[in-house]
Amino acid sequence: MSDLHAPLLRWYAEHQRDLPWRRPDASPWAVLVSELMLQQTPVARVLPVYEVWLERWPTPADLAAEPSGEAVRAWGRLGYPRRALRLHAAAVAIVERHGGEVPDDHAALLALPGVGDYTAAAVASFAFRQRHAVLDTNVRRVVARAVGGVEFPPTALTRAERDRAARLLPDDPDTAATWAVAVMELGALVCTAASPRCAECPIADRCAWRSAGYPAYDGPPRRGQAWAGTDRQCRGRLMAVLREADGPVHRSRLDAVWPDASQRERCLDSLLVDRLARRTGPDSYAL
DNA sequence: TACGCGTGGGT
DNA sequence: TACCCAAGCGT
Known part of the structure; x- marks a missing residue:
């Protein structure tokens, strides 16, 4: 594996976004x-x-x-x-x-x-400029492609991924910290999930996935998140009502945003259990 | 380990 | 239009 550090660090120095949590005073x-x-x-x-x-x-x-x-x-x-x-x-x-x-x-x-x-x-x-493998979804995808030669990493983080990411980490802690955010940034801006911008990639000439001819992902199906009619949607509706109210709201206002009474009750109970909502009276609720 | 957990922009 | 997906975590 040829050295990926210099081109990627150079690219980051030029293309990094100005985000408030990255500023020196953060x-x-x-x-x-x-x-x-x-x-x-x-x-x-x-x-x-x-x-x-x-x-x-x-x-x-x-x-x-x-x-x-x-x-x-x-x-x-x-x-x-x-x-x-x-x-x-x-x-x-x-x-x-x-x-x-x-x-x-x-x-x-x-x-x-x-x-x-x-x-x-x-x-x-x-924040502390230490040397750690920072494995988010972007880094996992970039490493899977550039080093592993596959389009997407496995569903669950594997030991092999950890080892590979650790090997890629520069020795110097401060450089390693910049490297970590640089790989993430590349994944966020260039080596994206759906349509990677390989023409803009600073390590395209070293990318194993590219040199293999962009083989299609052949792992287990990556399951989408169900939404319509789920408890998550119901909980989201209930939380929106509580959030947008100044104080406690009457049960009737929660009833109005979800037609299925049994599901609504189950979700409201789960919000109480999670401490996301609390009962403030016989028929009133608040954050 | 696989699943549940919000929301909304991009394609 | 209907997906797909986004700097994960806790159980």
Whole structure:
């Protein structure tokens, strides 16, 4: 495998997007907030919510001092609102366990609510300039193509992928941190899932998938997410009502947004169990 | 391990 | 138009 570092780092220096969580003045907290918001949500939708969020809660202590419902409301329409709950819980944990400072240790990061393997590595790398393999969907796709010669990585992250990504990592920690974000950026802007822009790719001449003639993906079917009529859609409708109200809402307003009563009841119960909603009276609910 | 979990833009 | 997909996590 020829060296991919120099061309990719050069490309990143020239083509990187100016994103607020990448600026030199972005705090570790700002990086953590951005990473939680970016889990399964596109950059363009995150940007406005991120700006308002950090203006309102510039430190973990600021967020930890608020009721979690405020976090869920501020989350707006980013989707997967349990992430707002987890970010709030992470802020509380940071105050209680780390004196209000986002920890720089991978294991301590991993122990925070909402922080999994990817996010712990991303924060340690981007905020603290440490050397970690940062394996998100973009990086996995770029490595699968450039090194593995296949269109898409396996459904679940494999040991072989981890080993391969670790081998690709530059030795110097600061360079490794830039490398990590550069590979992600390439996946986001050039080596995209549906229609890669190989003509713009700085490592196209070293890409195993390209040199193999772009063989089509032949793994197990990549199942889409069911939506119409699912509990997720129902929960989303109910949450939208609660979010857009100033205070508690009457049950009748929830009834109005979902016709199937039994499914509606089941979903409302699940929102209560998840602590995304709470009962404020015999027939009233709030965030 | 596979699945459930929101939302909306791109093709 | 109907998919496809997006900086994953927790169980």
